[in-house]
Amino acid sequence: MTIARERVTEERRLERVTIRFAGDSGDGMQLTGSQFTRTAAVFGNDISTYPDFPAEIRAPAGSLPGVSGFQLSFSSTHIHTPGDEPDVLVAMNPAALKANLADLPVGGALVVNEDAFTASNLNKVGYAANPLADGSLSAYNVFRIPVSTLNARALEGLELTNKQVDLTKNFFALGLMFWLYERSMEPTIRWIDEKFSKRPVIAEGNKRALRAGYNFGETTEIFHERYIVPPARLAPGRYRNITGNEATALGFVAASQLADRPLFYSSYPITPASDILHQLAGYKNFGVKTFQAEDEIAAIGAAIGASYGGALGITGTSGPGVALKSEALGLAVMVELPLVLIDVQRGGPSTGLPTKTEQGDLLQVLFGRNSDSPLPVVAPATPAESFDMAIEAWRIALKYMTPVAFLSDAFLANGAEPWAIPDPASLGSIAVPNRTEKAGFFPYLRDPETLARPWAVPGTPGLEHRIGGLEKAEILGNVSYDPENHHRMTVLRDAKIAGIAKDIPPLDVYGADRGDLLILGWGSTFGAIRSAVERLRGRGLAVSHAHLRHLNPFPANTEEVVRAFRRVLIPELNLGHLSMLIRARYLVDAIGYNRVRGKPFRIVEIEAEAERLLAALREPVA
Amino acid sequence: MTDVTTALPVLTRKDFVSDQEVRWCPGCGDYSILAQTQKVMPDFGYPKESIVFISGIGCSGRLPYYMNTYGFHSIHGRAPAIATGLKAARPDLMVWVITGDGDALSIGGNHLIHSLRRNVDLRIIMFNNRIYGLTKGQASPTSEFGKVTKSSPYGTVDYPISPLAIALAAEASFIARSVDTHTEHLQSTLEQAGRHRGSAFVEVLQNCNIFNDGAHREFTDREVRDDRMLILEHGKPMLFGKDRNKGLRLHGHQPEIVTIGENGISEVDILVHDETDPLISFMLAHIYWPEFPVPVGVVRRISRATHDELITNQIDQAIASRGKGDLAKLLAAGETWTVTDDGT
Ligand SMILES: Cc1ncc(C[n+]2csc(CCOP(=O)(O)OP(=O)(O)O)c2C)c(N)n1
Ligand code: SF4
Ligand SMILES: [Mg+2]
Numbered sequence: 001m002t003i004a005r006e007r008v009t010e011e012r013r014l015e016r017v018t019i020r021f022a023g024d025s026g027d028g029m030q031l032t033g034s035q036f037t038r039t040a041a042v043f044g045n046d047i048s049t050y051p052d053f054p055a056e057i058r059a060p061a062g063s064l065p066g067v068s069g070f071q072l073s074f075s076s077t078h079i080h081t082p083g084d085e086p087d088v089l090v091a092m093n094p095a096a097l098k099a100n101l102a103d104l105p106v107g108g109a110l111v112v113n114e115d116a117f118t119a120s121n122l123n124k125v126g127y128a129a130n131p132l133a134d135g136s137l138s139a140y141n142v143f144r145i146p147v148s149t150l151n152a153r154a155l156e157g158l159e160l161t162n163k164q165v166d167l168t169k170n171f172f173a174l175g176l177m178f179w180l181y182e183r184s185m186e187p188t189i190r191w192i193d194e195k196f197s198k199r200p201v202i203a204e205g206n207k208r209a210l211r212a213g214y215n216f217g218e219t220t221e222i223f224h225e226r227y228i229v230p231p232a233r234l235a236p237g238r239y240r241n242i243t244g245n246e247a248t249a250l251g252f253v254a255a256s257q258l259a260d261r262p263l264f265y266s267s268y269p270i271t272p273a274s275d276i277l278h279q280l281a282g283y284k285n286f287g288v289k290t291f292q293a294e295d296e297i298a299a300i301g302a303a304i305g306a307s308y309g310g311a312l313g314i315t316g317t318s319g320p321g322v323a324l325k326s327e328a329l330g331l332a333v334m335v336e337l338p339l340v341l342i343d344v345q346r347g348g349p350s351t352g353l354p355t356k357t358e359q360g361d362l363l364q365v366l367f368g369r370n371s372d373s374p375l376p377v378v379a380p381a382t383p384a385e386s387f388d389m390a391i392e393a394w395r396i397a398l399k400y401m402t403p404v405a406f407l408s409d410a411f412l413a414n415g416a417e418p419w420a421i422p423d424p425a426s427l428g429s430i431a432v433p434n435r436t437e438k439a440g441f442f443p444y445l446r447d448p449e450t451l452a453r454p455w456a457v458p459g460t461p462g463l464e465h466r467i468g469g470l471e472k473a474e475i476l477g478n479v480s481y482d483p484e485n486h487h488r489m490t491v492l493r494d495a496k497i498a499g500i501a502k503d504i505p506p507l508d509v510y511g512a513d514r515g516d517l518l519i520l521g522w523g524s525t526f527g528a529i530r531s532a533v534e535r536l537r538g539r540g541l542a543v544s545h546a547h548l549r550h551l552n553p554f555p556a557n558t559e560e561v562v563r564a565f566r567r568v569l570i571p572e573l574n575l576g577h578l579s580m581l582i583r584a585r586y587l588v589d590a591i592g593y594n595r596v597r598g599k600p601f602r603i604v605e606i607e608a609e610a611e612r613l614l615a616a617l618r619e620p621v622a
Numbered sequence: 623m624t625d626v627t628t629a630l631p632v633l634t635r636k637d638f639v640s641d642q643e644v645r646w647c648p649g650c651g652d653y654s655i656l657a658q659t660q661k662v663m664p665d666f667g668y669p670k671e672s673i674v675f676i677s678g679i680g681c682s683g684r685l686p687y688y689m690n691t692y693g694f695h696s697i698h699g700r701a702p703a704i705a706t707g708l709k710a711a712r713p714d715l716m717v718w719v720i721t722g723d724g725d726a727l728s729i730g731g732n733h734l735i736h737s738l739r740r741n742v743d744l745r746i747i748m749f750n751n752r753i754y755g756l757t758k759g760q761a762s763p764t765s766e767f768g769k770v771t772k773s774s775p776y777g778t779v780d781y782p783i784s785p786l787a788i789a790l791a792a793e794a795s796f797i798a799r800s801v802d803t804h805t806e807h808l809q810s811t812l813e814q815a816g817r818h819r820g821s822a823f824v825e826v827l828q829n830c831n832i833f834n835d836g837a838h839r840e841f842t843d844r845e846v847r848d849d850r851m852l853i854l855e856h857g858k859p860m861l862f863g864k865d866r867n868k869g870l871r872l873h874g875h876q877p878e879i880v881t882i883g884e885n886g887i888s889e890v891d892i893l894v895h896d897e898t899d900p901l902i903s904f905m906l907a908h909i910y911w912p913e914f915p916v917p918v919g920v921v922r923r924i925s926r927a928t929h930d931e932l933i934t935n936q937i938d939q940a941i942a943s944r945g946k947g948d949l950a951k952l953l954a955a956g957e958t959w960t961v962t963d964d965g966t
Contacts, residue, residue: 042959187957233961240958250953257949264711284940286947289710289933294736298703301696301733305676305707308694309715313707331697421958424949458692458708458715461671466640466687468695469679478642479687 010225011182016075017229018083019177021170022100023092025058025068028170033070034416035174035188040074041241041418042187044231047074048527049416050082050600055271055354062116062124067099076230080382080527082415084602088180090173092116092147095125101137110140111176113169115148143222147172147213154212155205164202168209175213181227185210235420242419244383244412245272248342249279251390253286256312258391258430259398264306266291266299267316271354272410273344276316296321300328300341307337308467310434310457312394316342319361320351322368329403330369333493335467336444336453338397338404340390341365345409347598356598357411359523362577365405366552372490374497376400377551379407381526384419386412389549395430400500401452407551409573411600412524438462443477451496453477501553507561511537511544516617517610518565520590522548522578525571525601532606543610548578559586567613569593571606633664640690651802651828652681655749656688658809659718663691666816668716676705678730680722680756681830682749699730702737705744706929713930716816719746724754727763727785734823738792741820743928747812748785748823749802751830752837759833771833786907786921789823790900796822797903797922801842802829807853807918814920820928827916841911850911854919859892862915869893870914877905877914897923 019036023029030051041047049072059066073083088109091097093116104110117132131137132144151172155165171188178185189207196203217223242250256263265288267277281290289306293299300315307313317325322343332339345361347353365377376396380389386408397404435441435454443465444453456463465477473480474488509518511533521529526547533545546561548554562568562582570579571593579592593609595601638660646652663673675686679698686693696704701719709717719737726734726748737744753771754760760773764785768777789797796818800811808826815822827838841850848864860870867882869892880887896902903922910916927935941947 038957042957044959044961231961236961236963238954238958238960240954240956253947253952254949262711264707266707283947283952284937285944286949286952287937287941289937291707291710293703294732297700298706298733298736301700301703302707302710304696305704305709306711308704309708309712311711313711327697328700335694421954424953458674458712459672461669464670464690464692466642466689466693466695468686468693469697470695 009223012225012227014227014229015077016073016079016083017088017181017227018071018073018086019088019090020069020071020086020100020103021090021173022067022069022096023170024061024095025054025056025066026061027068027092028167029068029070029092032170032174033072035191036177036183037072037074037416038191038241039178039183039187040072040229041239043183044234045074045076045229046079046232046234047072047241047417048079048082049073050411051414052599053355062093062095062121064095064099064125067095069096069100074229076232078232078234080530081600081603084604088177090177092170092173094121094127094131097131098125098127104140106139108140109143110137111143111145111173113147113173114144115146145176145216145222150216151209151212154208158205158208159201160205164205168205171206171209172213172216175210175215176217178210179214179217179226180223181229185214234418237420239418239420241416242384242387243414243416244380244386244408245275245344245414246279247384247386247419248390248406248408248413249276251387252280252312252314252340252394253283253288254387254424254427255391255394255430256286256288257424258427259312259394260429260431262311263288263314264291264303264311265289265314265316266293266302266306268293268296268299268321270296270318270321272346272413273316273318273321273342275413276342276344296324297328300325300332303339304328304332304335304337307339308335308457310455312338312340314340314342316344318344318346319348319364322361322364326369329375330371330373331469332403333369333373333375334469334471336401336493338394338401338455340393340397340404340406342406342408344413345407347596353598355410357409357524357573357600358596358598359409359525359573359577360596361407362522362551362574363580365407372494374494374552375403375405376497376500376553377405377407378549379523379551380412381523381547381549383412383415383417385549387419387422391427391430392549396500396503398430398432399452399503400450400496401455402497407523409524415524434460435463436460442475443467444472445475446492446496451492451499498553501556504550504553504555506557507546507548507555509544509546509561512542513544513561514564515542515544516565516614517541517543517567517569518562519543519545519569519571519606519610520548520562520578520582521545521571522551525573528601528603528606529571531603532610535603535607536610541610541614543614551578554585559588562586562588562590566617567591569610569613571601571609573601633670635660635664637670638663638690640688642687644688645684646681647832649831650681651751651830652685652749654802654805655747655808655826655828656685658805658812659685659747660689662809662813662816665813666716672714673716673718674708675718675720676701676708677720678722678725680725680749680754682720682722683725683756685720699725699728700733701725702730702733702742702744702746706737706740706742709742709744709930710933713743713934717744719744721746721748722755723748723750723752723762723764723785727783727788731788735788735792738789738794738821738823740929741795741926743820743930745815745818745822746824747815748825749828750785750825751828751834753830753834755830755833784907784910785823785825790903790907790922794823794922795820795924795926796920797907798823798920799825799827799916799918801827801838801918803842804847804918811919818923820926841916850915852915852917854895854906854917854921856895856897856920856923859889859894861889861892875901877909879914897921
């Protein structure tokens with residue numbers, strides 16, 4: 001018996017919401033998360049995302065290793081991270097619940113597909129009793145929804161198999177979240193229509209699932225409140241949502257235009273770098289040439305060949321691929337040709353954690369070659385910044401005739417944020433000329449300012465010359481085994497890279513430029529560090545943040561910056577690469593905070609570590 | 623005003639000799655290969671600056687230093703990869719790869735196979751001395767089974783591989799063999815490789831007089847070569863021998879040596895060479911001394927689109943159908959939204 005009643009739903013404004021969708025790898029959680037992200041971004045929220053998926057394409061259904069998650073934070077204020085913990089956890093099955101519950105704070109909302117809590121699914125992940133029934137979830141705000149059943153009912157009458165119907169249930173969950181956060185279904189409906197334009201029944205099924213979820217929120221009363229997260233006050237401009245890998249690919253296309261040279265990208269598929277190859281392969285009308293090589297050695301070899309021919313040779317990979325490219329990188333250092341190596345870092349060593357993030361390759365790209373073999377290293381701090389750093393990598397490579405390493409990571413690569421789309425006309429030229437002048441040409445005669453050697457590409461009359469991996473006589477470039485020459489050339493190669501410090505922006509300090517504690521970071525830890533420092537400063541603590549985008553050479557003022565603080569804390573997703581470098585270079589007692597869990601830092605842990613160091617400072621010396 | 627002439631200057635062998643002192647051991651077979659290479663260079667109509675020699679590591683790898691063209695002495699085994707990138711970026715260049723039996727078939731085997739299967743427009747010249755020369759005499763992938771070398775004092779336990787069979791398996795569009803000391807034949811073989819469009823693989827049997835002297839002597843020496851080598855010519859019967867009275871014919875699909883005039887054999891029974899026939903190429907890639915005469919010349923020659931042509935075509939087509947890429951449009955692709963000054 002039902003009693004007709006006026007529906008009352010409260011509306012609450014929230015500054016920021018974090019949702020985590022979790023389910024089987026086959027449940028479409030990545031798609032669900034990215035659809036919500038697009039919708040929130042287009043609505044005008046600031047967003048930050050953290051896709052987290054297993055390396056297995058389809059681990060056994062319902063198992064813990066098969067759980068795939070997508071966390072996103074959307075906000076009416078500027079945010080730097082996808083959130084430490086979700087406000088809402090959507091768990092499509094018991095495995096997803098088990099794998100993610102620990103991250104849900106007490107009082108958090110838990111939306112579960114109760115249909116999936118069958119004896120067999122519970123058994124698969126070792127639940128002795130059904131957590132939905134045994135009271136173990138009483139600390140949370142639990143919404144049990146028979147998603148599968150309701151969804152199947154909504155799709156009745158369509159010519160779809162049971163399996164196909166079941167595959168749409170993620171859209172039911174998405175629709176429900178759209179209702180809860182007052183979001184339009186339109187962008188997703190458009191996406192469905194486009195994606196399944198050739199399979200109208202599938203499109204219809206997905207749309208029905210989406211609407212059924214939305215309507216379920218609207219017509220039932222399990223939610224008493226809806227939430228509004230107003231648009232963020234971002235700087236004026238035109239925005240799009242962008243992941244790190246997308247921004248990287250676009251940055252290199254832009255670099256090619258700014259350098260007025262064709263882009264040649266060669267790569268051997270490897271997670272999490274492959275998407276860059278996929279994306280660039282579609283840009284043929286930009287003259288972009290992509291080459292899927294037979295292995296990573298061939299990939300860098302071909303990129304070196306292309307650069308030798310005057311193109312922008314780029315090779316992209318992850319840690320294991322960098323290991324294979326080491327010898328050829330050394331060759332690029334020796335022949336002093338411009339080249340960019342993209343390393344989208346993942347957990348290691350060896351095959352490690354293919355889909356998980358880590359900052360474990362800094363020392364590898366710096367030192368993973370025989371002999372003194374210096375090369376510049378740049379690292380974007382956020383997904384969108386990958387665009388700027390891609391151009392910066394080429395600016396340096398061209399001006400100094402050197403291979404440059406570009407360090408991204410799985411979190412940056414897959415994470416997304418709004419990006420203020422730049423006007424190409426506002427981006428400065430990075431073009432350098434080829435050497436064509438015959439008079440006074442020597443292959444290793446250096447520019448007095450940059451120490452770069454001339455780029456004389458094959459096809460240039462009168463400049464025929466030979467280069468190679470054997471040591472070269474200074475200026476002349478002939479093979480030389482002369483001991484003093486080798487010493488001079490080694491020192492010159494080193495000085496050329498060190499000299500780039502004069503040509504990069506100084507290290508910027510957020511907060512006061514002296515104080516008790518500096519938190520120094522690099523790469524994708526930016527968001528967590530910045531958020532922690534904002535909070536600490538909000539409490540009046542003398543904490544500042546500096547973030548290195550150039551890791552070799554360091555900006556010229558780095559020593560000055562780190563010496564202006566009583567303590568320097570360096571959080572890294574490795575066992576202390578940057579802290580080793582800072583300690584070695586400046587004899588500063590930097591303290592590492594190091595975790596390698598395959599996940600980004602949470603804000604609170606950096607905050608806690610900072611507080612611990614500050615407290616120790618206040619303790620009287622015994 | 624000076625006269626403007628459009629004709630390319632006529633180049634000679636000397637134009638391709640660099641100022642670097644040649645540093646191979648006296649008597650090494652590499653000298654002859656270098657000389658023949660320099661000799662054929664003027665024949666292709668490319669100006670010096672448009673020719674590039676890329677090598678790996680080994681004694682053979684030094685050759686680019688001696689060519690007055692562009693040159694890149696790279697790292698061990700990787701020259702085909704570097705050349706692939708160069709040719710893809712610069713289809714206008716004529717690119718040669720110089721490699722050794724260890725460089726091409728051991729450390730660089732993967733790159734050799736893949737550059738050949740892609741039909742990259744390269745001329746890959748492999749100096750086969752059946753030994754590691756530069757590292758002073760270890761066994762190579764073409765060393766005879768059981769060969770005693772510095773690294774195999776009790777004889778190798780590794781079976782050798784046939785370079786031509788590898789090239790054939792990788793579907794190179796031009797496969798040939800020649801000999802360092804047979805200068806005319808070598809010159810003509812290099813010339814044909816140079817004129818081929820696509821992946822040309824040439825095995826040059828080369829003597830290393832220091833670490834593997836006489837590597838091929840048993841069938842290449844002047845006194846015996848006519849009887850022990852088979853000079854291939856497209857469309858001609860496979861005849862050999864001082865008196866050109868011996869030939870190959872197929873018995874089922876097994877090759878056999880027959881003598882004209884014996885057992886009723888006449889020239890019509892002899893197998894005719896066809897550079898486009900995969901079965902003939904297969905057979906020729908697998909026969910060797912002492913069971914058979916060693917085939918030299920062009921084993922296979924077919925025509926198919928090259929790697930750089932295919933890449934360029936895709937780009938041309940993309941531009942024709944979608945227009946030249948517009949960066950501003952690309953950056954603003956997909957869903958976008960605008961934030962105005964009032965923060966909405
Ligand atoms: C990575 C690497 N491994 C090993 C070597 C040492 N090495 C140089 S040449 C060579 C063998 C060359 O043999 P081959 O290709 O037959 O050339 P050859 O000297 O006989 O002409 C070796 C092992 C090297 N230079 N680089
Ligand atoms: S070691 Fe052998 S292959 Fe090398 S230069 Fe000397 S003779 Fe020639
Ligand atoms: Mg050899």
